[in-house]
Amino acid sequence: MPSKPVLRIGLIGTGFMGKAHVFGFASAPKVFDLPFDIELHTVADVTEEAAARAAADFGFAYSTSDWRSMITHSDIDVIDITAPNALHKEMALAAIAAGKHVYCEKPLAPLSSDAREMAQAAAARGVKTQVGFNYLCNPMLRLAKQMIADGELGQIRGYRGLHAEDYMVDASGTFTxxxxxxxxxxLADIGSHALATAEFLxxxxxxxxGDCITMIGERPDGKDGxxxxxxDDVGRAFVRFANGAQGSVEGNWIATGRKMQHDFEVYGTEGALHFSQERFNELHFYSNRDPAGRRGFRKIEAAPDHEPYGRFCVAPGHQLGFNDLKAIEVxxxxxxxxxxIEEPFGFAAGLRIQTLVETIQRSSSTRQWISVPA
Amino acid sequence: MPSKPVLRIGLIGTGFMGKAHVFGFASAPKVFDLPFDIELHTVADVTEEAAARAAADFGFAYSTSDWRSMITHSDIDVIDITAPNALHKEMALAAIAAGKHVYCEKPLAPLSSDAREMAQAAAARGVKTQVGFNYLCNPMLRLAKQMIADGELGQIRGYRGLHAEDYMVDASGTFTxxxxxxxxxxLADIGSHALATAEFLxxxxxxxxGDCITMIGERPDGKDGxxxxxxDDVGRAFVRFANGAQGSVEGNWIATGRKMQHDFEVYGTEGALHFSQERFNELHFYSNRDPAGRRGFRKIEAAPDHEPYGRFCVAPGHQLGFNDLKAIEVxxxxxxxxxxIEEPFGFAAGLRIQTLVETIQRSSSTRQWISVPA
Amino acid sequence: MPSKPVLRIGLIGTGFMGKAHVFGFASAPKVFDLPFDIELHTVADVTEEAAARAAADFGFAYSTSDWRSMITHSDIDVIDITAPNALHKEMALAAIAAGKHVYCEKPLAPLSSDAREMAQAAAARGVKTQVGFNYLCNPMLRLAKQMIADGELGQIRGYRGLHAEDYMVDASGTFTxxxxxxxxxxLADIGSHALATAEFLxxxxxxxxGDCITMIGERPDGKDGxxxxxxDDVGRAFVRFANGAQGSVEGNWIATGRKMQHDFEVYGTEGALHFSQERFNELHFYSNRDPAGRRGFRKIEAAPDHEPYGRFCVAPGHQLGFNDLKAIEVxxxxxxxxxxIEEPFGFAAGLRIQTLVETIQRSSSTRQWISVPA
Amino acid sequence: MPSKPVLRIGLIGTGFMGKAHVFGFASAPKVFDLPFDIELHTVADVTEEAAARAAADFGFAYSTSDWRSMITHSDIDVIDITAPNALHKEMALAAIAAGKHVYCEKPLAPLSSDAREMAQAAAARGVKTQVGFNYLCNPMLRLAKQMIADGELGQIRGYRGLHAEDYMVDASGTFTxxxxxxxxxxLADIGSHALATAEFLxxxxxxxxGDCITMIGERPDGKDGxxxxxxDDVGRAFVRFANGAQGSVEGNWIATGRKMQHDFEVYGTEGALHFSQERFNELHFYSNRDPAGRRGFRKIEAAPDHEPYGRFCVAPGHQLGFNDLKAIEVxxxxxxxxxxIEEPFGFAAGLRIQTLVETIQRSSSTRQWISVPA
Incomplete structure (x- = not known):
């Protein structure tokens, strides 16, 4: 049996998302039949110690405190960026210039102008890119997309999307x-997920x-002041879709009690779907084609019928977890x-989300409806 | 035991809501200790036959096809209007002029200018009025209002309200x-409920x-054309509250699969509530004051603790139905x-809802934020 | 329009269930087209004062502290017994002897031998009887029964039934x-409901x-001792059905946190149902006949499709309450x-439930499987 | 940084559970700080081809069709058995004899006498063993256990446990x-999970x-007959616990529509829990210590508060999947x-479950209550 070519990963950043990526790299090859073997080559962090510890924990062969040298290292094929948002652009452009494929956590960049520069650089250089919109990897979202595309809901008329959590609810939390x-x-931080799901579907x-509101107008600066x-603490928008549907989308990080309310509801002429990430192994489907007196939202549970669930588990109802979504993404x-295949969610797609976010923000500040640039 | 004074009812209209009012008049005196006995005196419908049949079915002593004569009949104390919306104004003004108390189904009138005229006439004449916003009568909504007022959620920051059904989803349904x-x-038909609940709380x-959208641009006229x-098939709005909170409200009658999605979610600094009329004997409460690791939305089930549930049933969990809400309203x-007591939801309150509806509609058509007239 | 014959009610007992019956008598004629007009004639309680107060509250014309004289009163057609269980037999036999129809709250009698005597007396005298198993009146239970009968689930194999509440959870509650x-x-108090539902379906x-367990072995006697x-605080049973199905049933009044867990799950070769009285306007239906990948329990909401819901409300999703079930029962x-129609749940049916309860109790005490007497 | 000692795995069997174990071995070291590095050394299957393919897919260095030689290979530390149940005993005894640690999928062995022999051999030889009862690894089950142990529910009185699925519902499915x-x-196949959870808590x-019932009395033999x-297709039991509680447990593989109904409900004097594996990142908690009018089952969502959730994800509500439970198990x-630490679920624990299963089966066939051997 001929061995596969090897894809060598250089990871920058070792926090929450860095760890999630490592989980994805570890499990993806076990779950899927991939065209490459994956090698966790080098991990970079701000200090040598932190990097070395991460290498040991995560299973990288090498560690470094100098991400720049890693980016140009000839043994590395993919640069995976999970560093703070403000650094995404510099790192990604350097990696692209070095001819590396780049995998970047969302948001691609703070500003769409930066994101555009990154997307254009990647396209020009011909490297493959990815932004981590993992919720889209859920088999139930893929099912929803397919059902919509196949006309199971008839013509789509309405949409209500949401991503609400409560991690910023405490006004005494420090400015970050x-x-x-x-x-x-x-809106940028998690409303972006709601926007990505809306356009995905x-x-x-x-x-x-747009309507972007700051509810907590000042925060401790981490010193004495x-x-x-x-x-915005809450960013929402009325939206129009090219397919004729209308709806609304909201991002909210002061939604007390909500931990993962990435929800949507889609209404068509013949049926409807509702979904919550709080129970993301379920999709609820209503069909007007069911007989009268027997209609109702049916709770479809994730099963091998819904690709790629069956790669993880041959039996229905066992459920995927968040890190499994990362494995699908990887x-x-x-x-x-x-x-x-095409890039599932490359830099161009990341740029698109940034554009939507900024258009909504601009609309909110000008208090005007605005057309979204193509 | 001295007998109570008698309140004699004259009902106009014998459809869905007329029947619901009759249920309310029948059960309210059994459930509550009322200051009046209720007598179902006369029912009016468009024909003598229909009125007579309704009198027999509903238990009225008399029937008539002439609502005008009924309104001026000296034996009648309360005129109850469940006729089509377009007639509300004429009927109510005539009843007020005759010095009758007036109970009117919602919406009070098609236009807020009409509603204002009605509210002013009632105030000038000193009669007591009511508009049928029955969802507000739910003990769980009263509980929610009390919890908010008592500070159990801390300071209120956000709100998301909705009233969605699907009775207009079929584009082949006739123009009415x-x-x-x-x-x-x-927005006027059911979004008004969402607005009433928002301000109630x-x-x-x-x-x-506002954002009011027509999705089904033409309908059969009932003849050949x-x-x-x-x-609007969908009418929604961003809203600001005087208490500093912000949020959104939506009315939607093409929400496929939804029969009674009168829902809200309230976020405070210390807690949150979520509610759905689909399961209206439940209120879900999250408190940041619960210990870490033990927090979660708790499903409070309607019980004698929640007034006036205990008037209907001394045991928890047995549940009220829609017609019980009408009994509370009555x-x-x-x-x-x-x-x-004060009028729970008099004509002035009905006018207020009309004003909100029209302000949202005007905002939608001008595509501008608008201050709501006081 | 010819007037209907009148049915005159004599009610014994004015507590929770007495009030619920009055609600039923008040609303049933408004909701349904009944063959009789109902007249609330006389109410009996242990003192004249209590009876008079109940008459005023409930709308009876007369009151008495002497139920015996009421029973033989020639103007009364139906004796409605909501007095304590221990008195059911004496009252019912007297009423039957007087040729009255008898409506008796459950349980029919403490012992099946008594219940048998009552059922036989009623049959011999030819009067119509009813026992108050109101949960069976729910349109969703009727729907479930019809779906099973029509083969929508295929051949029935299994059943799991339950009625659990927590009103006896406090060991310091007084002996009653x-x-x-x-x-x-x-088992007798609420497990009887679970048994009634099981055989209904x-x-x-x-x-x-049987397995009947006393968990709280002594209680305050209301004095000092x-x-x-x-x-039993918990009474459960394995069961076999004549149709070949098997299953289990439980009654439990120390089920902390549960207020109305009258639940069942039915498994057939082609489909399944699950139901909870906690949300009794819903029935959840799974069908193997749905296409692969689209199967799931669908939440059917009570609607005019499900008789007699439409008598209460012409629109779906508005929901019935507990007292509405009483109206259907009446x-x-x-x-x-x-x-x-046939008696929906006459004394013979009440006897049947008593027989089941006692057979399970006997089985528990002898620790043996027992055939249920026909 | 000193490298860790290496634990070299030899896996027998490459089906559903084999793959799940590999996922566990892949992700456990990324998630946890383990005392060993794990090396996937050799995988054995019935043919060389199958074994070689599995080695490639799963990342083992070697493959073999001769599990016996693998067991005695001096480079292997742990033998992991996911082969058919009938082979567990032979393989495990051979591995123990060779001084290997043994990880064996459930059930440990078809008969408790075999399981006892295996447990005794392991104890005698001093090797560490494990049986794969992964549901117990769920942080929410650990939370439940801790809450019970800490008295948050008061004294435990009742329990209802269940494991129901529908994978055997089709009578035309072949005998296996x-x-x-x-x-x-x-009962043995999945009721064993319900029993394990009951004793865990x-x-x-x-x-x-016991009550064990065969509903499908014959099945195709895979040839023409x-x-x-x-x-049993359904195996259930009434149970008594040493702590004074009572309850019931059921295993059911013909529960149409159910995919993962591993549920329980625990009732204490002060509180209650309910749980369903269908939504296994939630635990529902009711406390009588909450204030009146504010009580209700609260939905606690899995979060870093609930160990070891935080090893997988630093944010609440993101959810673990089935394979994550395997990582915790590993x-x-x-x-x-x-x-x-002590063996979380060693062969002695596996024996215990077999003993319970057989005692229930024996009770069912003799139709008698039976004491469970210690």
């Missing part, structure tokens, strides 16, 4: 990079009316690098 | 009075940005007539 | 008649293995008195 | 090893009354091998 006017705020949004906060990217 | 530009549309809305539809009105 | 060895205990139970408790009984 | 009288049947079951089935075993 997430509160930075360049790229911060609930229904196609392009063409026009928006406070710092003014300008970014597998898709690796296939894209091999050229067997 | 609900599609009439004067007073029709989803959080107090006045001060500013709105079609008729253009201008009213009981509140009768107490208001006796002067023991 | 419900703890009396003659007829007391959780699947037909006769033929064999049982304690009293030994022998009745209406069924009145039709039975008129002879237009 | 799961239908073999030696060790087959629903409440401690030892002391007495049982049929074969008689003797094992991690526990590896710690046990290192001697830092």
């Amino acid at each position: 990079f997430r509160h930075d006017p360049a790229g911060g705020g609930a 229904l196609g392009p949004i063409t026009e928006v009316m 406070t710092r003014k906060v300008d970014v 597998a898709g990217y690796i296939h894209a690098i091999a050229g067997t | 009075f609900r599609h009439d530009p004067a007073g029709g549309g989803a 959080l107090g006045p809305i001060t500013e709105v940005m 079609t008729r253009k539809v201008d009213v 009981a509140g009105y009768i107490h208001a007539i006796a002067g023991t | 008649f419900r703890h009396d060895p003659a007829g007391g205990g959780a 699947l037909g006769p139970i033929t064999e049982v293995m 304690t009293r030994k408790v022998d009745v 209406a069924g009984y009145i039709h039975a008195i008129a002879g237009t | 090893f799961r239908h073999d009288p030696a060790g087959g049947g629903a 409440l401690g030892p079951i002391t007495e049982v009354m 049929t074969r008689k089935v003797d094992v 991690a526990g075993y590896i710690h046990a091998i290192a001697g830092t």
Whole structure:
């Protein structure tokens, strides 16, 4: 049996998302039949110690405190960026310039102008890119998309999308990079997921009316003072889709009690779907084609019928977890690098989300409906 | 035991809501200790036959096809209007002029200018009025209001309200009075409930940005042709509350699969509530004051702890139904007539909802944020 | 329009269930087209004062502290017994002897031998009887029964039934008649509902293995001492049905947190149902005949499709309440008195439930499987 | 940084559970700080080809069709058995004899006498063992156990446990090893999970009354004929616990529509829990200590508060999947091998479950209550 070519990973950043990526790299090859073997080559962090510890914990062969040298290392094929948002652009452009494939956590960059530069650089250089919109990897979302595309709901008329959590609910929480006017705020941070899901399911949004509100106007600066906060705690929008549907989308990080309310409801002429990430192994489907007196939202549980669930488990109802979604995300990217499929969510797609976010923000500040640039 | 004074009812209209009112009049005196005995005196419908049949079915002593004569009949104390919306104004003004108390189904009138005239006439004449916003009578909504007022959620920051059903989803359904530009549309018809609940819980809305959309642009005219539809199938708004909270509200009558999605979610600094009329004997409460690791939305089931549930049933969990809400509504009105409480939802309150509806509609058509007139 | 004959009611007992019956008598004629008008004639309680107060509250014309004289009063047609269980037999036999129809709250009698005597007396005298098993009146239970009968689930194989509440969870609660060895205990008190539902849906139970357990062995006697408790706090059984199905049933009054867990799950070769009285306007239906990948329990919401919901409300999803079930129960009984339908749940049916309860109790005490007497 | 000692795995069997174990071995070291590095050394299957393919897919260095030689290979530390149940004993005894640690999928052996022999051999030889009862690894089950132990529910009185699925619902499904009288049947196959959970939470079951029923009496033999089935499709029991609680447990593989109904409900004097594996990142908790009018089952969502959830994800609500439970299981075993903790679920524990299963089966066939051997 001939051995597969090897894809060598250089990871920058060892926090929550760095760890999640490592889980994805570890399990994806066990779950899927991938075109490459994956080698965890080098991990970079701000200090040698932190990097060495991460290498040991995560199973990388090498560690470094110098991400720049790693990026140009000839043994590395993919640069995986899970560093703070503000560094994404510099790192990604350097990696692209070095001819590496780049996998970058969301958001791609604080500003869409930066994201555009990154997407254009990647396209020009011909490297494969990915942004980590993992919720889209859920088999139940793929099922929803397919059902919509196949007409099981009839013509789509309405949509209501949401991503609400409560990690910023405490006004005594310190000012962080997430509160930075360049790229911060609930809409950018998690509303972006709601926007990604909306377009994943229904196609392009063409026009928006935004409403971005700062509810906690200042936060401790981590020293003895406070710092003014300008970014939105809640960002919502009315939206129009190119397919004729209309709806609304909201991002909210002060939604007390909610931990993962990434929800949507889609209404068609013949049926409807509702979904919550709180129970993301379920999709609820209503069909007007069911007989009268027997209609109702049916709870479809994730099963081998719903690709790629069956790669993880041959029996229905056992359920995928969050890290499994990362494995699906990694597998898709690796296939894209091999050229067997399109990039599932490349830098161009990441740019698109940034564009939507900024258009909504601009709409909110001008209090006007705005067409979304294509 | 001295007998109570008698309150004699004259009902106009014998459809769905007429029947629901009769249920309310029948059960309210059994459930509550009311200051009046209720006598179902006369029922009016468009023909003598229909009125006579309704009198027999509903238990009225008399029937008539002439509502005008009934309104001036000296033996009648309360005129109850469940006729089509377009007639509300004429009937109510005549009843007020005759010095009768007036109970009117919602919406009070197609236009807020009409509603204002009605509310002013009632105030000038000193009669007691009521508009049928029955969802507000639910003990769980009263509980929610009390919890908010008592600070159990801390300071309120956000709100998401909805009233969605699917009774207009079929584009082949005939044009009706609900599609009439004067007073029709989803926002006026059921979005009004969502607005009433929002203000019931959080107090006045001060500013709105509306989005009212017609998805089904023409409908059969009931003959051989079609008729253009201008009213909204979906009407939603961003809202600001006087208490500093912000949120959104939606009315939607093409929400496939949804029969009674009168839902809300309230977020405070210390806790949150979520509720659905689909399971309206439950209120879900999250408190940051619960110990770490033990927090979660708790499903509070309607029980004698939650007034006036205990008047219906001494045991928890047995559940109220829709018609029980009407009984509570009736009981509140009768107490208001006796002067023991304020009118729970009089014409002034009905006017307020019309004002909100029209402000949202105007905002939608001008595509501008608008302050809501006080 | 000819007036209907009048059915005059004499009610004994004015507690929780007495009030619920009055609600039923009040609303049934408004909801249904009944063959009789109902007249609330006389109410009996232990003192003249209590009876007079109840008459005023409930709307009876007369009151008495002498139920015996009421029973023989020639103007009364139906004796409605909501007095304590221990008195059911004496009252019912007297009423039957007087030729009255008898409506008796459950349980029919503490012992099946008594219940048998009552059922036989009623049959011999030819009067119409009813026992108050109101949960069976739920349109969703009727739907379930019909779906099973029509083969929508295929051949029925399994059943799991339950009625659990927590009103006896506190060991410091005083000894009451419900703890009396003659007829007391959780199985008799509420397990009886679970048994009634099981046979309503699947037909006769033929064999049982019982397990009745006393968890709280003594309770305060209401004075200064304690009293030994022998009745079951939990009573459950394995069961076999004549149709070949098998399953289990449980009654439990120390089920902390549960207020109305009257639940069942039915498994057939082609489909399944699950139901909870906690959300009794819903029935959940799974069908193997749905296409692969689209199967799931669908939440059917009570609607006019499900008789007699539409008599209460012409729109789906508005929901019935507990007292509405009582109205359906009353209406069924009145039709039975008129002879237009069979008695929905007469004394013979009440006897049947007592027989099941006692067979399970006997099985538990002998620790043996026992065939249920026909 | 000193490297860790290496634990070299030899896996027998490459089906569903083999793959799940590999996932566990792959992700456990990324998630946890383990005392060993894990090396996937050799995988054995029935043919060289199958074994070689599995080695490639799963990442083992070597493959073999001769499991016996693998067992005695000096480079292997742990033998992991996911082969058919009938082979567990032979393989495990051989491995123990060779001084290897043994990880064996459940059930440990078809008969408790075999399981006892295996447990005794392991104890005598001093090797560390594990049986794969993964549901117990769920952080929410650990939370439940801790809450019970800490008295948050008061004194435990009742329990209802269940494991129901529908994978055997089709009577035209072929006879398999799961239908073999030696060790087959629903109770042994999945009821065993319900039993394991019951004792995990409440401690030892002391007495049982079983009810094991064959509903599908014959199945196709895979050739042209049929074969008689003797094992249970449904196996349930009344149970008594040493702590004074009572309850019931059921295993059911013909529960149409159910995919993973591993559910329980625990009732204490002060509180209650309910749980379903269908939504296994939630635990529902009711406390009588909450204030009146605010009580209700609260939905606790899995979060870093609930160990070891936080090893997988630092944010609440993201959810674990089935394979994550396997990672927790693997991690526990590896710690046990290192001697830092007790075996979480060793062969003695596996024997215990077999003993319970057989006692229930014996009780069912003799129709008698039976004490469970210690």
